[in-house]
Amino acid sequence: xxxxxxxxxxxxxxxxxxxxxxxxxxxxxxxxxxxxxxxxxxxxxxxxxxxxxxxxxxxxxxxxxxxxxxxxxxxxxxxxxxxxxxxxxxxxxxxxxxxxxxxxxxx
Numbered sequence: 001x002x003x004x005x006x007x008x009x010x011x012x013x014x015x016x017x018x019x020x021x022x023x024x025x026x027x028x029x030x031x032x033x034x035x036x037x038x039x040x041x042x043x044x045x046x047x048x049x050x051x052x053x054x055x056x057x058x059x060x061x062x063x064x065x066x067x068x069x070x071x072x073x074x075x076x077x078x079x080x081x082x083x084x085x086x087x088x089x090x091x092x093x094x095x096x097x098x099x100x101x102x103x104x105x106x107x
Contacts, residue, residue, distance in 0.1 A: 056082040
């Protein structure tokens with residue numbers, strides 16, 4: 001055991017216990033809220049889609065999880081932001097651009 005501690009600079013039991021506790025809390029929270037892992041995955045995908053319309057994000061490192069505290073259940077999203085996107089034109093401008101059609105050429 002001491003050998004592993006020196007190689008990895010951490011005792012493996014503490015990390016394993018913390019990870020197991022975190023996973024158990026996630027399972028218990030999902031049971032309490034009746035949110036399945038599939039629903040949580042869909043929710044994550046939808047959050048990514050909406051957020052990425054406004055800012056550029058690192059999609060590979062987005063984390064979404066349910067947590068439980070004394071104050072209740074919480075949906076926690078950790079979304080790494082890379083940068084801002086160019087602002088979209090106002091709604092009225094988008095509508096005008098979409099409805100414009102080319103005029104027929106007169107001879």
